[in-house]
Amino acid sequence: MQNNQIYMDNASTTRVDKRVLLAMKPFWDKMYANPSNIYSMGLKARDAVEKSRCRIAKFLNAKPNEIIFTSGGSESNNLAIFGVLSKLKKGRIITSVIEHPSVLKPIEALEKRGFEVMKIKPKQNGVVNAEDVKNYLNHNTVLVTIMYANNEIGTIQPIARISKIISSFNAKRQTPNARRIIFHTDACQATQYLDMDVKKLGVDLLTINGSKIHAPKGTGALYVRSGVVCNPQILGGPQEAGLRAGTENLAGIVGLAKAIALINKSDNAELGRIRDYIINELLKIPGSQLNGCKIKRLPNNINISFANVEGESLVLYLDKRGICVSTGSACSSQSLEPSYVVGSIKGKEAAHSSLRISLSRYNTMEEAKAVVFEIKKAVKELRRISENEK
């Protein structure tokens, strides 16, 4: 990466923190043994894996044996959904239309197998109404999965309220053999910024992705509350208590735990200040609108649509100026469909014109000023090409 680059696409992935790299280093070339081995190097590797597990458990206010290491957010989401439901034939699944594809696709697959799927449309501010979950709950319901914070518009979902609704429904069930409804949340975008206490959240399963929190890509974890039956999706060796076969990603696991230890929620205030500066400046551009609630929002997320400015064009203009950001425009996607997240609350036109800026602790106010300046210039130029008026 060039020195003059400004990276503001941290909802896609983050830079690995130098301290994370340092923590991982010995496990590539010095203590690289398979943690399942019984000689001393193997024991050291095992120790590193289990210490990492304890660190992450502490962060989540969970027990170490409730943490399963995976290859990232997508695998954790797949394991949570298929793991809980693979032995069932039918039942109702409640989710939202703004979930990540790694939640929506497994659910689509289950729908084809005979499950009934209820997808909640969020309010216009991109926040799911907890009451909607209540309305969909019935005695056939087997799983509720709602993300903690949205990856595109950064909106924070009322997880604790939803879990209260589910547990009171579970408590009221008459039949003694009734299955408890399981509640999963995808917390990939939330981990760095929000309260991750699983007891307060009241969730049964929770997804973490290392690549969003300054750990390497290909690292992640799934919290599985004790007592929740989850069946493995990758079969083989007995690793991860039989829930996930395959030699542990030793260095990656150490890196994930280090990244979690480095999370400092007091960074949020400064990030929020930079976020608000960018939002306020960009909303001064005529024909701009903020996508997603201004308040129930991650401190690092900005998502704005500019009328008559196509997102891919804007991203490429900014790239020319050394700025990395992303868009929900169809042209930048593999599917040629615009963002279903922005589309679901603001319509397709806003989705094609949306720009997502996602910050990290490495971004500065100085960078924010430069980005605002370049966006204003690029929007003006692209509107000269697209608009007749004025």
Next chain:
Amino acid sequence: MKNNFDVIDIKGRKFLYSQKVEDHFFNPRNVLDNRADLKKFNARAKIGAPACGDVMKVYLRINPKTKIITDFKWKTFGCASAIASTSILSEMAIGKTIDQAYKITADKIVKALGGLPKKKIHCSVLGDRALRAAIDNFRKR
């Protein structure tokens, strides 16, 4: 489900598209100047919709006697390949008779741009369709 996939070959490029696309995207030719007098154009057309992510407006000046396109101005809301393809099309069409210009296909635009990713070709298809719609508009007058 398809099990094999196309390996994307970026060949060390710093830009998503070909050099030709990059050039026309950042330096678009013949964009309609908002101060221009629209009366001087005797054919126009608009196709696409903002909800689809592409809108193209074409303004032609056609010599009524020779039927030669003497000017081609445009406005485009769309991605880089949409902007670049309209820009290069304007250069290709100026100086041609309307019968010749009518024969400019999407393939020819893509070739002139040094190629486009397969899934992007629908964008440039819009350009030639907009041009033909404008010529139809002229013929109806």
